[in-house]
Amino acid sequence: MSGARILIVDDEPQILRFLKPSLAAAGYDVVAATTGKDALKAAATLSPQVIVLDLGLPDMDGKDVIRELRSWSRTPILVLSARDREAEKIESLDLGADDYINKPFGIGELTARLRAALRHAAQQASEQTQFKAGSLEVDVLAHKVTRDGAPVKLTPKEFDLLAILVRNAGRVLTHRQILTAVWGPAHTEDLQYLRVFVGQLRQKLRPSPDAPELILTEPGIGYRLAIDP
Missing domain, CATH: 3.40.50.2300 (Response regulator)
Known part of the structure; x- marks a missing residue:
């Protein structure tokens, strides 16, 4: 810019x-x-x-x-x-x-x-509520995730996790920020819980094992949703 x-x-x-x-x-x-x-x-x-x-x-x-x-x-x-x-x-x-x-x-x-x-x-x-990467499309307000037009089935918590990443696409979110937003302040130390959900979400979002990762790990800090360079 x-x-x-x-x-x-x-x-x-x-x-x-x-x-x-x-x-x-x-x-x-x-x-x-x-x-x-x-x-x-x-x-x-x-x-x-x-x-x-x-x-x-x-x-x-x-x-x-x-x-x-x-x-x-x-x-x-x-x-x-x-x-x-x-x-x-x-x-x-x-x-x-x-x-x-x-x-x-x-x-x-x-x-x-x-x-x-x-x-x-x-x-x-403009309040980021939509995200597109290749054939994957996310519409937070419509509570809708599709790949090639077909629905991607997520659990409620998986969708909540994806929603906060979409609203902050490209930005580093700490473990504490994500856990507080998705699970509440009583769960700010449940890092293993978060890792499990991130792993599940990654599997559902990637079209193939060799596709670029969308949810990037910031070691020891948190996660970032990749956006186009």
């Missing part, structure tokens, strides 16, 4: 020197902030369409920036951080970040994740 405004929040000069021209060359309108306070101000006044956020800021933790942003904004947040501990990723995503990329990173991966974030934001704006 050429022309989209990207807010980069990072206090490392070398990262800014690398990202600003690279993203500008890809057609984005790039603005930058080096502190959490400036990031919140820029997010409120410059209306970026995606925020690329480092967690290690000089005045506040990036997770606090996510928490504050999510109190009033649905702008996609892509965390770009050297913190590679699984707990940091999970907490950031649970707070409302849409994606997480570790430093060092490739510009190709970053721009692909930006495109996915922009698509997801556009889908959210």
Whole structure:
């Protein structure tokens, strides 16, 4: 989506020197902030369409920036951080970040994740309730799943699981987010239960064993419904 405004929040000069021209060359309108306070101000006044956020800021933790942003904004947040501990990723995503990329990173991966974030934001704006991948079609509102026009039979919980993935297509959802939405807050630790249902759903959605996987695993974090690149 050429022309989209990207807010980069990072206090490392070398990262800014690398990202600003690279993203500008890809057609984005790039603005930058080096502190959490400036990031919140820029997010409120410059209306970026995606925020690329480092967690290690000089005045506040990036997770606090996510928490504050999510109190009033649905702008996609892509965390770009050297913190590679699984707990940091999970907490950031649970707070409302849409994606997480570790430093060092490739510009190709970053721009692909930006495109996915922009698509997801556009889908959210119109409330994503339909999904199509090859011959598979999902209509959440009609409670309908078909392949080549024939119904795909799902249990009620399998459909609820698919529905939340469709509504967040392209976005990483943590185990906790999915378990809470589908089974309720009393089941936030039932990871094996979730894995069983994901396995069942994968078998029913894939037309053949060699077909591309639709429900992607984010190891140790959660799942993502693949969308076209």
